[in-house]
Amino acid sequence: xEDVEQSLFLSVREGDSSVINCTYTDSSSTYLxxxxxxxxxxxxxxxxxxxxxxxxxxxRLTVLLNKKDKHLSLRIADTQTGDSxxxxxxxxxAGGATNKLIFGTGTLLAVQP
Amino acid sequence: xxxxxQSSRYLVxxxxxxxxxxxxxxxxxENMFWYRQxxxxxxxxxxxxxxxKMKEKGDIPEGYSVSREKKERFSLILESASTxxxxxxxxxxxxxxxxxxxxxxxxPGTRLLVL
Numbered sequence: 686x687e688d689v690e691q692s693l694f695l696s697v698r699e700g701d702s703s704v705i706n707c708t709y710t711d712s713s714s715t716y717l718x719x720x721x722x723x724x725x726x727x728x729x730x731x732x733x734x735x736x737x738x739x740x741x742x743x744x745r746l747t748v749l750l751n752k753k754d755k756h757l758s759l760r761i762a763d764t765q766t767g768d769s770x771x772x773x774x775x776x777x778x779a780g781g782a783t784n785k786l787i788f789g790t791g792t793l794l795a796v797q798p
Numbered sequence: 799x800x801x802x803x804q805s806s807r808y809l810v811x812x813x814x815x816x817x818x819x820x821x822x823x824x825x826x827x828e829n830m831f832w833y834r835q836x837x838x839x840x841x842x843x844x845x846x847x848x849x850x851k852m853k854e855k856g857d858i859p860e861g862y863s864v865s866r867e868k869k870e871r872f873s874l875i876l877e878s879a880s881t882x883x884x885x886x887x888x889x890x891x892x893x894x895x896x897x898x899x900x901x902x903x904x905x906p907g908t909r910l911l912v913l
Contacts, residue, residue: 689840693838715898715899716898716899716900718901720904725906725907726906726907727802727888727904727905727906727907728841728888728890728904729904730901730902730903733899733901735899773840773841777900779898783828783829783846783848783892783894783900784894784898784900785843786843786902788840788841789840790838790839790840791840
């Protein structure tokens with residue numbers, strides 16, 4: 686079946702690193718995504734990783750993918766108060782004219798000053 | 799920059815009303831999607847469309863219909879709104895690249911309250 690799980694909350698202090706974890710069940714996923722949602726707003730794409738990659742780094746963001754364990758993580762270095770938001774991971778399942786995105790429930794990141 | 803706009807940020811409707819949620823994208827994307835977002839449930843796909851006049855049911859289509867008469871516009875219709883359709887509705891658009899990568903770009907969302 687298709688299922689993506691995330692913990693609901695994460696609280697960190699400003700300047701620390703944040704690690705948001707995600708597990709998924711479908712091994713046929715092609716790409717995995719991280720989206721950020723600020724209060725009252727839509728989802729903004731942060732980064733994505735191809736399922737054949739182990740790691741992707743983009744400035745303060747590091748994505749790690751363990752395909753064997755079906756585990757994805759997003760590390761935010763030097764977390765700032767502006768990083769406070771809900772973070773969604775999503776796996777893309779190939780299918781016809783469009784991929785199907787399966788979203789996790791989202792992790793609320795609270796950054797304490 | 800991709801722009802996805804939704805006609806309303808907030809809507810208040812009464813039970814039984816017909817409700818239209820409009821979404822417009824300016825990037826000539828083939829694919830468009832409607833999701834609803836509820837606390838603890840993440841995003842759930844209601845309907846999607848991969849071409850003009852084409853539509854496919856998502857995971858929770860009951861109580862909804864859609865219309866795609868033009869490529870840039872995708873409408874979600876609640877034929878007879880009910881209180882359990884109170885939610886945040888998110889529209890997205892995308893195109894599928896030859897390499898299989900497809901990024902969905904989201905609108906700002908419409909918060910619908912059905913009384």
